[in-house]
Amino acid sequence: MGSDFYPLPLFINRLFPSSSMAIEDEIIHWWKDEKGEQHRNAMRIERENAQEVNGFPRDGVIVFRIMNSASQQSIRLSPDEALRISTQLLAVAKELLNQKRKLWNEHED
Structure with a gap:
């Protein structure tokens, strides 16, 4: 069990190593509404590595993603x-x- 267990973001990165978008961290928040039903919100930080485009170096990108049971929204940051x-x-x-x-x-x- 020891070396085969990875936190979810690292596990996903190991499953899809060729993906240019890497998950750095994810915070999950559970909450209950007035009816007592549970809901899940998640905040994820992803990154895209710096790369060379047409011979010129380009900055990497940090993606800040907010997700809930109904939708998701993200913003790309330098x-x-x-x-x-x-x-x-x-x-x-x-x-x-x-x-x-x-x-x-x-x-x-």
Whole structure:
């Protein structure tokens, strides 16, 4: 079992190694509606490697894909755009964690 088990994105990449689009990570979120029925949302990060086109190097592409049981939507980002978004996400996440930490400290006092 040990070496034959791979997380889903790596398993898919091993099944289709010639595919130019690689799945980097996927986060799945389950939730229940008012009726108690379960639904699945997923956020997937995919990448297309940099390549040479007509003798010129081209940037790779990062695809940010949101999927639910009814549809999916994606946006293609350049590496610069992805870095800009990741920097902003990091800053917002740190701020939210600090806010929670502050609330816990006030709660304990």
